[in-house]
Amino acid sequence: MRRIALVTLVVVDYDEAIRFYTEALGFRIAEDAPRPDGLRWVVVEPGSPGTGSGLLLARAEGAAQAGRVGDQTGGRVGFFLHTDDFARDHARMAAAASRSWRSRGTSRTEPSPSSRTCTATAGTCSSPPADPVPTPVNHSLKERLAMTATRVDADVIRRLPKAVLHDHLDGGLRPATVVELADAVGHTLPTTDPAGLAAWYYEAANSGDLVRYIATFEHTLAVMQTREGLLRTAEEYVLDLAADGVVYGEVRYAPELMVRGGLTLPEVVETVQEGLAAGMAKAAAAGTPVRVGTLLCGMRMFDRSREIADLVVAFRDAGVVGFDIAGAEDGFPPADHLAAFEHLRRENVPFTIHAGEAHGLPSIHQALQVCGAQRIGHGVRITDDIPDLASGKLGRLAGWVRDRRVALEMCPTSNLQTGAATSIAEHPITALKDLGFRVTLNTDNRLVSGTTMTREMSLLVEQAGWTVETCARSR
Ligand SMILES: [Zn+2]
Incomplete structure (x- = not known):
């Protein structure tokens, strides 16, 4: 048909x-x-x-x-x-x-x-x-004011100096870049039309079908196995952050997923850093400077995390600022990677851990108290330890997170897609902010989730009662 x-x-x-x-x-x-x-x-x-x-x-x-x-x-x-x-x-x-x-x-x-x-x-x-x-x-005056407000807010929010701490390199490629790089390496995509591909990503991410969601990363990773692919995606990553009004970003990726084309782990990191540096130079020249640090991820279902921890230490003076453990939470507890975390602690290297997204309080507890994470990726399930958000009475773990000022890297749109939250209006970021938690707003995967920092902030303003001033204070 x-x-x-x-x-x-x-x-x-x-x-x-x-x-x-x-x-x-x-x-x-x-x-x-x-x-x-x-x-x-x-x-x-x-x-x-x-x-x-x-x-x-x-x-x-x-x-x-x-x-x-x-x-x-x-x-x-x-x-x-x-x-x-x-x-x-x-x-x-x-x-x-x-x-x-x-x-x-x-x-x-x-x-x-x-x-x-x-x-x-x-x-x-x-x-x-x-x-x-x-x-x-x-x-009518009301209509005009409403229309003006929408436009002005989006513009104002875009221009706000923003920080993003949780954003995956392989989840944020430009659709046109994926198409071109896929053509160059002979990888077959669902469609070769960039707009259609963007729509395909958005649909797959919203399908509620985990297999489709994971398949989206296969296509971005497929074009990130060569020096050319890594250089270009890293440079464009920085330029896209700059266009979004981001002034400080932390990009994360798993080098072990980018060695299928023959690059070694250090070569992957060197190449990405080279691309990021090129992007930062161009952004600065264009009058929109942005500083980007790198978090290297170990994959929790594989066994190379200790190696990746070594890589972090080796590149700590070359733009790598920390470590993360990523991948499916279910069945792969972070404590399986204690050797990596202990090494990083000995070396005074900070790290964050994806926790409290698919899994509840035990994953957050283990990330903080067993592994020693300084930040938590997502952490939305910390609300499980706050039975009555209105009363503000915290359980012991929630109290620890708030009182030790543990930063929660929250990603509302991504959480809606993975089922970790039900709506922007009811996303825990707002209640946690009001209770004094150190919440940060993030994109997670800009292409896959079809989002930007400007959009995440706009959604909170439009649907969760935030104001532009709150966004500005919270950056
Ligand atoms: Zn993530």
Whole structure:
């Protein structure tokens, strides 16, 4: 079967366009994900998932694209909407017509009773694609304030100087880079269209299917086995952080997963450091300096952690700032890697441990009290030791974490995808912050989770009651 899945419409503003399609036309948002280049992948659809074509709302970049908004089909009808409930849609559009959307040219939307076809917007399909019935531009003050606030907040948040402490190199590649590098090394991807690949990653990460989630890393790792692949992904990593307003980042990766192309462990680290240095130099030259330190990960299901600990010590003066133990928590306790942690402690090297994500309090306890971690990767399950968040009464482990100022590297979007949290609004980061825990906000895997630091902060502002000022103070 073949069908047109998406039609692109150039729009002025994502949120304004979304409001038009959802409120005036009754569409639903099928996708709304940030892209590493700062744009968003926004798809709206008229029907249930998988039943029809979607519209890709693309924000106009530059004068040429902006000029097309409002006149994308040269005055002809832009698209035809068929419906099985004409009365409902007519009523919705009539109601929407009493409000005002930005009017452009002679565009209009006319219910067409004879054909039971709603004809939307002559000459538009822009964002907002024109009034259902032509009306003067007359947003209510409340509407204008809301629209302005959304735009200003996103911009302000992007410009805030930010730190990210938990971000995986192999989870944050640019889709176009994955496509190009995969072509160079002969690796087969689910699709060779960068936008389609980004959508595939986002879908796989949200599928709730662990096999699909893990498969996403296979494709990024496949293109990180050569010097060229590592140099490019490391350099772009830094540039993407800079574009996101990050001024200090800690990137983590497992060198042992990048030796399939014949590089040795030290060569992997040297190459990544070279790429990071190139990125930092370019970012500084562009006026957006960012400092990036490296955490080398041992994999908890393998037995090379002691070797990786040696690698950390060897490169401690060359940009490597710590160690982490990553991989599936289930069945692979960090205490299996005590030799690595003891060596690092003897060498005064700090380390963090992924804990309290898939596994509960025992994993956090073991990471801190048996292994000696200074930070905890995720740690959302520390709330298991706070039976009543409202009362603020802490169990002994939670008390230890708060009172010893153990930093929790929290990653809300990632936690939603892996089921460690149920919603942004109820993510423990907010309650823990309010209880005085040292929480930090992070992305975890920017490509796989379709996120950025700006997006994570924006989500907390929009859905969890944070303010821009809180974000600024909390960085
Ligand atoms: Zn992680």
